Amino acid sequence: MLKLYHHPMSAASRYVRLLTGEYGEKPELVEERTWERRREFLAMNPAATLPVLIEDDGAPIVGGIVAGEYLDETRGVFSRDKRLMPEKPVERAEVRRLTEWFMEKFDAEVTRYLVRERVFKLEMPKSEGGGSPDASAIRAARTNSKHHLRYIGWLAESRNWLAGPRLTQADLAAAAALSVLDYLGEIPWESEPAAKEWYSRIKSRPSFRPLLSERVRGVPAVQHYADLDF
Amino acid sequence: MLKLYHHPMSAASRYVRLLTGEYGEKPELVEERTWERRREFLAMNPAATLPVLIEDDGAPIVGGIVAGEYLDETRGVFSRDKRLMPEKPVERAEVRRLTEWFMEKFDAEVTRYLVRERVFKLEMPKSEGGGSPDASAIRAARTNSKHHLRYIGWLAESRNWLAGPRLTQADLAAAAALSVLDYLGEIPWESEPAAKEWYSRIKSRPSFRPLLSERVRGVPAVQHYADLDF
Numbered sequence: 001m002l003k004l005y006h007h008p009m010s011a012a013s014r015y016v017r018l019l020t021g022e023y024g025e026k027p028e029l030v031e032e033r034t035w036e037r038r039r040e041f042l043a044m045n046p047a048a049t050l051p052v053l054i055e056d057d058g059a060p061i062v063g064g065i066v067a068g069e070y071l072d073e074t075r076g077v078f079s080r081d082k083r084l085m086p087e088k089p090v091e092r093a094e095v096r097r098l099t100e101w102f103m104e105k106f107d108a109e110v111t112r113y114l115v116r117e118r119v120f121k122l123e124m125p126k127s128e129g130g131g132s133p134d135a136s137a138i139r140a141a142r143t144n145s146k147h148h149l150r151y152i153g154w155l156a157e158s159r160n161w162l163a164g165p166r167l168t169q170a171d172l173a174a175a176a177a178l179s180v181l182d183y184l185g186e187i188p189w190e191s192e193p194a195a196k197e198w199y200s201r202i203k204s205r206p207s208f209r210p211l212l213s214e215r216v217r218g219v220p221a222v223q224h225y226a227d228l229d230f
Numbered sequence: 231m232l233k234l235y236h237h238p239m240s241a242a243s244r245y246v247r248l249l250t251g252e253y254g255e256k257p258e259l260v261e262e263r264t265w266e267r268r269r270e271f272l273a274m275n276p277a278a279t280l281p282v283l284i285e286d287d288g289a290p291i292v293g294g295i296v297a298g299e300y301l302d303e304t305r306g307v308f309s310r311d312k313r314l315m316p317e318k319p320v321e322r323a324e325v326r327r328l329t330e331w332f333m334e335k336f337d338a339e340v341t342r343y344l345v346r347e348r349v350f351k352l353e354m355p356k357s358e359g360g361g362s363p364d365a366s367a368i369r370a371a372r373t374n375s376k377h378h379l380r381y382i383g384w385l386a387e388s389r390n391w392l393a394g395p396r397l398t399q400a401d402l403a404a405a406a407a408l409s410v411l412d413y414l415g416e417i418p419w420e421s422e423p424a425a426k427e428w429y430s431r432i433k434s435r436p437s438f439r440p441l442l443s444e445r446v447r448g449v450p451a452v453q454h455y456a457d458l459d460f
Contacts, residue, residue, distance in 0.1 A: 046381070047335060061323040069299075069326060073319040089303040093291040096299060104334065105277060151276070 002027035005041065005052040007034070008216050009115045009183075012064030012103055013051040014176035019068055019169065021207030022084060023075040027053070035120065035128045064103050064176075065096075068169050084169045095163045098155075098170035102177045106148050111177055113141035118184055119219050145186065152178075153192035162198070175202045179211055185222030189230065196230075204228045232257035235271065235282040237264070238446050239345045239413075242294030242333055243281040244406035249298055249399065251437025252314060253305040257283070265350065265358045294333050294406075295326075298399050314399045325393045328385075328400035332407045336378050341407055343371035348414055349449050375416065382408075383422035392428070405432045409441055415452030419460065426460075434458045 002020060004027040006013030020027050032041055034048050044060040045052050053061040053070065061070045076083040085092055117133035124130030152174060155162045163170040178199060181187050189196040202208065212226040224230040232250060234257040236243030250257050262271055264278050274290040275282050283291040283300065291300045306313040315322055347363035354360030382404060385392045393400040408429060411417050419426040432438065442456040454460040 047331065055320070059320050059324065061320065062327040063330060065295075066323050066326040066330065070319050070323050073322065089300050090285070090289050090291065092303065093296050093300050094289065096296040097292040100293060100296065101277065108338075 001056055003030060003054045004028070005030050005032045005044070005050060005054075007031060007050055008214050009119050009180055009219075010050040011107060011111050011177040011180050012049075014179060014211055015064045015103065015173050016051050016053060016067045016071070017210065018172040018176055018207050019071050019084065021210065022082070022172070022205075023071060023079060025075070033123065035124050064173070065099060068099065068173075072169070084167065084172065086164065086166065086168065091164060095168045095170045098163050099173040102170070102173040106174075106177050109144040110141045110148060111180055113137045114145075114181060114184060114186055117141075119216065122218055142186065145181065146188075146191075149187065149192050149195055152198070153195040156194040156198035167202075171198075171202055172207075175199060175208075179203075179208075183216075183221045183225055184219070200228065200230065203230075231286055233260060233284045234258070235260050235262045235274070235280060235284075237261060237280055238444050239349050239410055239449075240280040241337060241341050241407040241410050242279075244409060244441055245294045245333065245403050246281050246283060246297045246301070247440065248402040248406055248437050249301045249314065251440065252312070252402070252435075253301060253309060255305070263353065265354050294403070295329060298329065298403075302399070314397065314402065316394065316396065316398065321394060325398045325400045328393050329403040332400070332403040336404075336407050339374040340371045340378060341410055343367045344375075344411060344414060344416055347371075349446065352448055372416065375411065376418075376421075379417065379422050379425055382428065383425040386424040386428035397432075401428075401432055402437075405429060405438075409433075409438075413446070413451045413455055414449070430458065430460065 002025060004013065004016060004020075006017070006029055008014075008031070017027070032038070032050060032052075034041070034050060037048060041052070042048055045062045047062070049063060051064060051067060053067040055061070055074075061067050072083070072085050076085055085095055117138050121130050121133055152162070159165070161167050161171050162174055178187060189199075203212070215221060232255060234243065234246060234250075236247070236259055238261070247257070262268070262280060262282075264271070264280060267278060271282075272278055275292045277292070279293060281294060281297060283297040285291070285304075291297050302313070302315050306315055315325055347368050351360050351363055382392070389395070391397050391401050392404055408417060419429075433442070445451060
């Protein structure tokens, strides 16, 4: 049995939910508000980041990328053509480069600012940094976001899926990050038709459904968020 | 044949050099000054980060963590008891958590600031951000550094090596990052004797020698840098 400490607005948490969904599993979800720095949570992950995955009360598996490797090693390798990693090491390196890009670089330049300013600050007490959003942080993140969307568009135009001919972990990592921003209405889809076509393909997968039906208290989703034809 | 685009003050580059050294290989080294944004380099890695590993003129393997996985898949799995990864997926997750900690978190909170302010700014033209060091960035990085050194000390006290009973990639990731700071005299070893004892064990490995004999132009190493008994 899998248990996932997550937050609906954490891209790395969504990534792990998509992976488990693709492998036909449904982890028990525990919502964690990391800014509360709960003692039991810090004991599992002193970096206080999400997600943390636990299998059968075993040792914590910390972080989206690390959980992705774990799920590949314990599920992917037994899944034949449903495996979300290619066979050749050098092709795996390309999947990992892009997974890291969307989980780390995109997060550091875009997602974490938009989510912090537009969602978490509403929930956090003033003493933890809550309060009104910082307009300049939002502006900077939106500018960075355009470059990333263009890069996805370029990848989607040059390849069938982002890392090559088949669906891989890299597509789920990118889609997880974009889905958080899309919820907030932060993706100008019309400017990147190839990115939009790729996202609509991935959005219609059954693994995506639980994310599309979820709502965050106090933060309405943009109107087209759950539409498969957006 | 392996070729590594690296910089002597890049912790992730040092990590890959240690890994290849442990597996008995010596990549051809090409020093890259990422702030020059060389066109051929950006074509290999649009994120413009180091290192980039190439095997036999194949596709680029981008980043320290990704290269570490590649070397495990192409060398480690054939190295029996010299493999730098444990066998069980959940133990591998712990190695990956710590590797990520030292390659990403420690870098984002400590190493990149100290290296930028104390080394790269000397080499960069003013237009690229070169000039005199920012004392407040250095101060903040030094404060953060203490917490990380304490964490290494705690791990080294509780376990034989950082991720468990055997030497793994996590030790090399941590040692690579610390060796950059140690070069600059930024590690107060006396305050963490367990961390010091762990580092002295890893420093005396043959894979470490090439790092200890290397000097960066214009940046003297601290006196004890190459001493195995420091």
